[in-house]
Amino acid sequence: MDDLRRAGRTAADLVADHLGGLTGRPVWQPVGDADRAWLTGQPLPAAGRPLGDLLDDVRDRIMPHPMGNGHPRFFGWVNSAPSPAAIAVSSLGAALNPSCAGGDHAGALLERSVVRWLAELVGFPHRPGGGLLTSGASMATIIALASARQRAARADGWDVRTDGLAGHRPLVMYASAEGHGCLRKAAELLGIGSRHLRTVPVDGAFRLDADALRAMIVDDAAAGLRPFCVAASAGTVNTGTIDPLDAIADIAAEHGLWFHVDGAYGALGILDERIRPAFAGWERADSVVLDPHKWLGVPVDCGCVLLRDPAAARDAFSLVPAYLRDDTAGDLGWFAEYGPEQTRPFRALRVWATISHLGRDGIVDLVERTAALAHELAAMIEAADDFELLTPVSTSITAFRYRPTALAAAALDDLNRAVPAAVQRRGRAFLTGTRLGGVEALRACFLNPATTHDDLAVLLDEIRAAA
Ligand SMILES: Cc1ncc(COP(=O)(O)O)c(C=O)c1O
Numbered sequence: 001m002d003d004l005r006r007a008g009r010t011a012a013d014l015v016a017d018h019l020g021g022l023t024g025r026p027v028w029q030p031v032g033d034a035d036r037a038w039l040t041g042q043p044l045p046a047a048g049r050p051l052g053d054l055l056d057d058v059r060d061r062i063m064p065h066p067m068g069n070g071h072p073r074f075f076g077w078v079n080s081a082p083s084p085a086a087i088a089v090s091s092l093g094a095a096l097n098p099s100c101a102g103g104d105h106a107g108a109l110l111e112r113s114v115v116r117w118l119a120e121l122v123g124f125p126h127r128p129g130g131g132l133l134t135s136g137a138s139m140a141t142i143i144a145l146a147s148a149r150q151r152a153a154r155a156d157g158w159d160v161r162t163d164g165l166a167g168h169r170p171l172v173m174y175a176s177a178e179g180h181g182c183l184r185k186a187a188e189l190l191g192i193g194s195r196h197l198r199t200v201p202v203d204g205a206f207r208l209d210a211d212a213l214r215a216m217i218v219d220d221a222a223a224g225l226r227p228f229c230v231a232a233s234a235g236t237v238n239t240g241t242i243d244p245l246d247a248i249a250d251i252a253a254e255h256g257l258w259f260h261v262d263g264a265y266g267a268l269g270i271l272d273e274r275i276r277p278a279f280a281g282w283e284r285a286d287s288v289v290l291d292p293h294k295w296l297g298v299p300v301d302c303g304c305v306l307l308r309d310p311a312a313a314r315d316a317f318s319l320v321p322a323y324l325r326d327d328t329a330g331d332l333g334w335f336a337e338y339g340p341e342q343t344r345p346f347r348a349l350r351v352w353a354t355i356s357h358l359g360r361d362g363i364v365d366l367v368e369r370t371a372a373l374a375h376e377l378a379a380m381i382e383a384a385d386d387f388e389l390l391t392p393v394s395t396s397i398t399a400f401r402y403r404p405t406a407l408a409a410a411a412l413d414d415l416n417r418a419v420p421a422a423v424q425r426r427g428r429a430f431l432t433g434t435r436l437g438g439v440e441a442l443r444a445c446f447l448n449p450a451t452t453h454d455d456l457a458v459l460l461d462e463i464r465a466a467a
Pocket of ligand 1: 135
């Protein structure tokens with residue numbers, strides 16, 4: 001145990017040195033040949049090594065090559081800095097090492113609290129058992145859509161688990177062109193087929209067009225198909241846009257569709273009173289997905305699905321063989337009955353620590369600060385004559401492009417497509433690109449409350465220099 005105690009202390013120092021020294025290092029840098037060869041080509045060790053040696057390798061070979069999230073000038077994708085509280089408890093969770101499939105132990109019990117906390121934070125009605133933690137939003141989406149699929153089958157008098165999909169009216173779901181790719185992956189995996197995932201057009205602000213949705217549902221039903229689910233976004237990955245949730249909720253109710261909302265990134269936006277009005281109708285969803293490993297800063301591997309009716313997910317997944325029987329489990333049973341995973345990690349500890357450390361007030365502050373940064377960058381872009389804002393800020397993402405003096409459209413696209421990688425290589429800031437409304441775009445996602453006004457100025461200068 002002395003070895004472990006020493007290693008734990010060394011690891012704590014490495015963590016503090018890493019996080020404390022972030023701003024003095026490049027946000028990201030390419031991995032050099034020697035370390036790349038080491039990282040990818042290590043032979044399987046025949047004999048073991050002392051813990052201290054391993055930590056030397058971690059310090060020298062692994063920690064110098066972070067992805068970059070954590071640094072205040074990381075603006076890529078949707079990847080946050082890790083919550084210090086969650087870091088502090090991570091090894092304790094590993095020391096306990098429970099499977100949170102279920103059972104009577106702290107791991108499974110604490111998950112009940114944190115799921116309820118998450119629901120309360122984002123104003124979603126919570127019933128005991130109405131949600132579970134997952135690896136991320138992709139898995140959470142699979143659980144939500146499988147529940148929707150089973151509910152539709154039941155309503156039509158069949159059971160997708162025993163019958164499969166063959167021989168029934170094709171199930172059809174709806175999402176906008178800005179919906180996340182995890183919706184399509186789930187539709188394909190669940191046998192809906194991407195052909196039956198209708199792409200609803202968006203309006204000029206990248207919001208799902210509710211009138212078009214209604215017309216598509218009517219057409220599909222008239223053609224003998226079975227519309228069963230609409231997936232709206234509360235914070236799209238490209239622009240942070242929030243779909244017209246209230247109107248979509250009305251349409252879902254009118255046509256008996258499951259109303260799913262992807263709030264993987266944006267759900268916490270509801271805590272900012274300037275963003276909150278856009279969430280009207282969100283509480284009417286049948287399922288909501290939100291990722292604690294995004295805006296909240298819980299270290300990666302933590303999504304969550306919240307369900308209006310927990311029974312729907314249990315009906316879609318519950319399978320309790322004799323060796324897993326637990327006559328003391330109570331009405332809710334085990335978490336493993338609500339999703340595909342059996343052995344489940346102790347994610348709740350990291351969520352509990354993060355929320356406990358920040359408190360609701362701290363989380364509101366985090367959201368407001370980062371949303372304000374996105375607005376500030378948008379204002380800087382509008383004031384500059386070599387940048388163009390592509391859409392107003394909805395949550396904490398600024399979507400824009402670099403637009404120096406009269407360049408032809410194709411050249412502008414080429415330039416903006418090349419900019420992110422060039423900025424990344426320079427090491428002073430990190431942003432990523434996308435395609436938006438037919439043009440190559442840049443997007444900066446703000447999740448880190450340590451980002452400052454000066455960091456925004458550096459970002460714009462780095463884009464200019466890289467271009
Ligand atoms: C809006 C949105 N939905 C879903 C996902 C998928 O989440 P995960 O990567 O946690 O599976 C993402 C990831 O960035 C996202 O931004």
